[in-house]
Amino acid sequence: MNTISVLYLSIIGLLLISPLGCKDTNLNLNHEQQTLTLTPIEERKVNQDNSFSIDLFRTALESASPNDNVLLSPISASIALAMLNNGAIGQTKDSINKALVFDGFTEEQINAYYKKIIQILPNLDPQTKLEIANSIWYHQGFDVSSSFLKANENFYHAKIAALDFAAPDSPNIINDWVSESTQGKIPTIVDQISPDMVMYLINAIYFKGSWQEKFDASKTSEMPFLRNDGSVLNTDFMNISKDFNIIDNDKLQGIELPYGDGQFSMFVLLPSKEQSANDFAKGLKDSDELGEIYSEFVKAETNLFFPKFKFNYQNKLNDELSKLGMGIAFTEKADFTGISEKSLLVDEVKQKAFIEVNEEGTEAAAVTSVGVRVTSMPMIHTLKFDRPFVFFIRENNCGLILFTGIINDPSKEENGH
Known part of the structure; x- marks a missing residue:
């Protein structure tokens, strides 16, 4: 029997909760459920979404504290930025496509792909709850392209709402939608709205899944968890002995923990003691490498010890996205004339x-907010001619000067000699 004890690394989350609906899982189910059938183009898009996931994760870890837990939902960021991308033009659109690994896909293909994901993913497993919601909030009176709003309403099922951003309760209205869309797990995303802000594009994802093989709470007990800094934390570990898909070699241990009917799973990876979890994650080259690791999983009788955990995480992704190529979108060179x-x-x-893992399963939520503002207002130059000055009067087509003069005393009417 293999014994896997996850007790060495900081918990680092990429929401490795993988949908398996596009594969034949050979489940004998007594109820109807939707399946996710992807075209070859859409399968390639999944692979590129996963590439963005690894890129974003790796880049975010560069600035993360080695003692902090990290949790990202790259698909939430992708969907929010895909809505923004519908209003991007020229070099700005190219930069977003580069960062999100949208290259090689038309705007129509990208929109149609996310429409399918948003519609079908929540219906793959009736025993697992997955909700995906989108919204666009814009300042009342701000002139927004109707085609931009229509595209995001049609493809992303986005709630469209005009708000008086100057009103004190506007942040509360947006935050109420966020809280409702995440079952209260993320109560706020907007703190206050600055005067130059004109739009928020928001994606919210909520996930709740029960383990296919539940842990017995009576077997939960305190065990030592070795932190990165060498200190030891005594914390609650769950325990179960069952057949699981695992990997167990000199460099890596890992396990697949399915939810519900098996359409979604959490994959947990534990590198050897010679390599930290942070360094392992930073060393992931692309989604193909992660796929190779998955392919080495085999079913084996396993005695698993896994810690319970619950935490929140937040990150401003400007730097990460800039490093991935979309820096122009954050500058005055940005072109969002499609909005x-x-x-x-x-x-x-x-x-x-947010994520919580316990004996019953996993509850997780993520919200991505893209705040759009007007560029800096044109600088107003104050010119006060309160000292003697020179003036010319000229014809502007050919530049012929008609009069020249100096004002030394504006009150003096009779001058000359």
């Missing part, structure tokens, strides 16, 4: 996430 004729830029991309 409005006004000059706009992305002020911030903020993500908040």
